[in-house]
Amino acid sequence: MPNLRIRRTAGALGAEISGVDLSRDLSDETIAEIRQTFVEHQVIFFRDQALTPERQLAFGRRFGPLNIHPYVAGMADHPEVMEIIKEPQDKVNFGGGWHSDMSFLEHPSIGSILYAVELPDYGGDTLFASQAAAFEALTPGLRATLETLNAVHSAGREYSASGHSAQKRSSMNVAEAEGATGEFIHPVVLTHPETGRKALYVNPAFTMKIEGWSTRESKALLDFLFDHCRGERFTTRFAWSPGSVAFWDNRSVWHYALNDYPGQRRHMRRVTVDAWPGVEAKTGADRLAHAR
Numbered sequence: 001m002p003n004l005r006i007r008r009t010a011g012a013l014g015a016e017i018s019g020v021d022l023s024r025d026l027s028d029e030t031i032a033e034i035r036q037t038f039v040e041h042q043v044i045f046f047r048d049q050a051l052t053p054e055r056q057l058a059f060g061r062r063f064g065p066l067n068i069h070p071y072v073a074g075m076a077d078h079p080e081v082m083e084i085i086k087e088p089q090d091k092v093n094f095g096g097g098w099h100s101d102m103s104f105l106e107h108p109s110i111g112s113i114l115y116a117v118e119l120p121d122y123g124g125d126t127l128f129a130s131q132a133a134a135f136e137a138l139t140p141g142l143r144a145t146l147e148t149l150n151a152v153h154s155a156g157r158e159y160s161a162s163g164h165s166a167q168k169r170s171s172m173n174v175a176e177a178e179g180a181t182g183e184f185i186h187p188v189v190l191t192h193p194e195t196g197r198k199a200l201y202v203n204p205a206f207t208m209k210i211e212g213w214s215t216r217e218s219k220a221l222l223d224f225l226f227d228h229c230r231g232e233r234f235t236t237r238f239a240w241s242p243g244s245v246a247f248w249d250n251r252s253v254w255h256y257a258l259n260d261y262p263g264q265r266r267h268m269r270r271v272t273v274d275a276w277p278g279v280e281a282k283t284g285a286d287r288l289a290h291a292r
Contacts, residue, residue: 039195
């Protein structure tokens with residue numbers, strides 16, 4: 001049986017796992033325990049790992065098929081591996097704002113695995129916020145109302161010419177979203193397929209409006225939720241070190257890469273898991289995403 005040691009990092013979410021070498025071929029029992037810790041704590045962290053792109057891919061594939069990002073070019077030999085690099089001369093980082101990865105897709109990803117290759121001397125931490133805890137902190141009346149709503153998600157704003165994600169960076173090939181990027185409808189509240197726990201599923205980067213509402217009508221509710229969801233009591237903060245790994249649940253977690261290391265280099269690698277094999281979301285594919 002695996003001999004993992006698990007330490008919580010904050011009250012709302014987060015756990016650090018030690019006693020495992022992710023570069024090795026792990027047993028099914030070890031993967032099952034890592035997965036259970038991920039499901040329970042929403043974001044998990046590992047220290048002192050030595051992952052080549054190939055070994056990061058192998059680890060990610062133990063949890064499901066991997067995503068190829070539609071706007072950010074992956075490595076030439078490994079398109080599923082996204083290199084997230086901020087060079088000393090770059091002003092804008094990637095992921096520098098509260099968001100949930102890939103909610104702009106018809107079938108959003110379930111998790112992202114980020115590995116630290118090179119870090120600045122200071123700064124560059126990542127914040128995480130539990131959207132399950134944020135939902136549970138709302139009043140029963142508002143929770144009931146939100147469960148009746150769907151929201152429209154799109155990459156159009158974030159990956160437009162003026163969008164944060166599409167800004168030019170020296171060592172990243174990011175494409176602008178030209179023309180129709182597609183709009184997809186997801187429930188405002190997702191139910192976790194394994195725990196049954198409910199979480200808010202809107203985010204400032206990709207949620208455009210409430211389905212059936214105008215943009216103006218949607219703004220007041222979404223602005224309230226965006227402000228509420230990033231509350232300090234729902235967060236944990238991870239200080240990276242070389243070889244660290246973070247694996248977070250995009251269905252119930254926001255994250256924010258801090259851009260507080262001017263003139264320094266930061267190099268990360270990410271793989272994104274599309275779905276758990278054999279696990280169907282309780283919302284069902286017909287509710288999770290309908291193309292506009």
